Amino acid sequence: MRDVLLIAPNAYTFDTMKGLLPAGMEVVQPENEDRIYLRNQGFAVSVEVNHSPEVVNIYQEPWQRAVVGQVGAEPRFYFVVFWSMADLRDVLSAIADTPDLFVDNDNGIVERGDQFVARWRRDRSWGW
Secondary structure, eight states: EEEEEEOOOOTOHHHHHHSSTTTEEEEEEOOOOEEEEETTTTTTTEEEEEEEGGGGGOSSSSHHHHHHHOOSSSSSSEEEEEEHHHHHHHHHHHSSTTTSSEESSSSSSSHHHHHHHHHHHHTTTOOO
16 A cells, blocks of 8 residues: 655645546445545555645745645545555546646655656656
């Protein structure tokens, strides 16, 4: 299990994500939980997205605060936990392909979602 982080504008919600997901991706949103589970073609959960507002506290360096500031007031932070790199690629290609949010892969890359997705499209074997 690994994760990446989405830093998104306040208006970017689970409903936004659900509207962008590919056909065949089943969404389960447990009642009273701030997360969604994604199943690809009915298989076991392969991606989990957690709204994690407390993450703002780890972005303390000036360059990190500058990134967070670019998405607007009261950004939303989502941990995207994944078990399958292929499913993660499908999910991020759908929900993160926008300049309005940032993807932090926790391996030194923090870039706008559309740039992150474009990098993956150029090199489908990229495993960062």
